[in-house]
Amino acid sequence: MTETATAPASLDRDAVEALAARFGDPEWLLKRRLEAWRLFEEAPMPDALSEEWRRTDVSKISLDGLAPFAPARKAIEGVGGLPPELAAFLDENEELAGRIVQHDSDVVYETLSQDLAAKGVIAASLQTAAREHEEIVRESLFTAVTPAEWKFLGLHGALWSGGCLVYVPKGVEVELPIEYVVGLTAERTGIFPHLLIVAEANSSVTVIQEDISSEIAGFVSGAVEVIAREGSNVRFVDVQRLGKQVQNFTTMRALLSKDASFQGILLGLGGELTKTRLDVRMDGEGSETELLGLFFGDDDQHFSYYTRQDHVAPRTESDLLFKSVLDDSASFIWNGVVEVRKGAGESAANQTNRNLLLSDKASASPTPILEISAYDVARCSHAATVGPVDDELIFYMQSRGIPANEAQEMLVDGFFSEVLDRVPSERVQDRVRAVLDTKLGR
Amino acid sequence: MASNDAPLFKVEDLHVSVEDTEILKGVDLVVNHGEVHALMGPNGSGKSTLANSIMGHPRYKVTKGKVLFNGTNILSLTPDKRAQLGLFLAFQYPVGIPGVVMGNFMRAAMKARRGEDVPVREFRKLLDETLDLLKMDPSFVRRYVNEGFSGGEKKRAEVLQMAMLKPEMAVLDETDSGLDIDALKIVAEGINALRGPDLGVLVITHYQRILDHITPDKVHILFDGRIVKTGGPELVHELEERGYDWITNVEGTDASDAGAEAVGAGVGAGKEKA
Structure with a gap:
């Protein structure tokens, strides 16, 4: 050998x-x-x-x-x-x-x-x-x-x-x-x-x-x-x-x-x-989870995420927020399961996935899935959206003098901010921002 | 500020369609430096179409006519270029911009308007003064633009932006709608504070009540895509007493293209379709 x-x-x-x-x-x-x-x-x-x-x-x-x-x-x-x-x-x-x-x-x-x-x-x-x-x-x-x-x-x-x-x-x-x-x-x-x-x-x-x-x-x-x-x-x-x-x-x-x-x-x-x-x-019992995701794809990058928030014990809480921005022919998939098992009473769960498409060829397919076996769930919610940049927002920003490309950049930043603002460590926030800036070519 | 003797703002025989339906059918309007004009009209007369077309909203297709700003036709310019020249639109329904903080937004807008960065101290000072003028809480600056704002906050935010960007020509699209009387007063006071020899204002409104606080130099009545009547401030009260039916009936009694004629003595008088 x-x-x-x-x-x-x-x-x-x-x-x-x-x-x-x-x-x-x-x-x-x-x-x-x-x-x-x-x-x-x-x-x-x-x-x-x-x-x-x-x-x-x-x-x-x-x-x-x-x-x-x-x-x-x-x-x-x-x-x-x-x-x-x-x-x-x-x-x-x-x-x-x-x-x-x-x-x-x-x-x-x-x-x-x-x-x-x-x-x-x-x-x-x-x-x-x-x-x-x-x-x-x-x-x-x-x-x-x-x-x-x-x-x-x-x-x-x-x-x-x-x-x-x-x-x-x-x-x-x-x-x-x-x-x-x-x-x-x-x-x-x-x-x-x-x-x-x-x-x-x-x-x-x-x-x-x-x-x-x-x-x-x-x-x-x-x-x-x-x-x-x-x-x-x-x-x-x-x-x-x-x-x-x-x-x-x-x-x-x-x-x-x-x-x-x-x-x-x-x-x-x-x-x-x-x-x-x-x-x-x-x-x-009483354990807590927060899952945050920021994804930026371009060219023909493909991202596929599967997540599972598995509530086994009572009074557990979980929250997921995934956001993607997709350009060119990039594709993003998210399958997210929230499972609240029988013994996990009074638990709370949320999952949210939002996807911003910067090109007609980009795609995102979010699938949130709830599997609830407990009788007394405190709260369980999910939401998923896919869509292009809202032209009305671009127009509004343009009407203040901001050029369309800069407006779009600000909207992408803003889109990610909602996630970043939830990162408690400023050090980690700054680092992630710096990485995003590099990816966005700034 | 005006270049040679061109009026500050002139709309000439403006025709605008939305999805192949003609909404504006030949609007003429002149606003000079220092003047405040009111544009009134019933729902569906084309008021918001005019406001959006002036700013260059891509959904509104100009099929004929001109919009001249200091003598230059701005219709081929993108909305940001128009704003950089000094045109401002206060929106009827300002949209929320998630994740973009008001303070950063204003800095980007002022930079675009001036063509250079605004020193932080100057920005801060101007912002504080304007917030004070509009009786707004300083925390406002850290909120996302228009997100979760009440109706009154949204309209005040529009006036705040106007005050900071110092336009030469401002179009206020139903800035009074959805405001209670106190909020209306604050907004009107804000606008009055900005009045001056360098600014032209077009106040678009359905109701006369904001005009109780902002006295216009001229009043135009828009009906079915045309300005059908122009007069002084007294027109507001006449309209108040007699209602829009009065105008509708004037229009109804005349021939289909009588609108232009009805303008008669008004700003649109120069418009004579051959």
């Missing part, structure tokens, strides 16, 4: 063993990888006729010729050490509590404030943590997201590498964000990043994941797991700015204990084809 340690093998079972050997995975982890590989092999490829995939061009999705992992990447001293096309996305001086940088299959940089390390906070390569903090990783890894869910998660379970563990001990509040960067430069290579966040009771943390790439035909199948224990407060921001030829399949799921709160913010800007599943399971 040493032969394959640096050269990518073909996508087969041997590749799984080669990967584990290259990174020195413990035996228990290799066993899990091989089990996931079996699930991958048994599962079918996305089916064009299924409800889940029928609006996505599955003919574009193929595993043929995909390398299972990338050649080893060298450790760096800071984000400036990344290839320039990745470094351009990042600020070396960003004020952060910690930063974990994955370049293709390897974590190449790890840093965490000493103060937090002293309090027992961990922000580290997940693969390293599997050896050094085995008890935490072994207990929590693949408890929220499992390789059995669908084919590409099976593949992810077998071949994930690098990754990031964020662990916050009981009662510790991490004020600055911790950032996990996933940067791709490997052509036609499977990259399988995994973020595991474990927030112990009454702790709080913000984790920002940055997905970036060079202009390559890339393939990502990632997972994000959030375990939020009693009374904890977790905020997760995903900034997806992959290149326009990258396909991205990611499953994110948060499990909330009693009185835990979770805020998930998705910013979808890049990628050729993005398929993201975001679920929150509110297992604990």
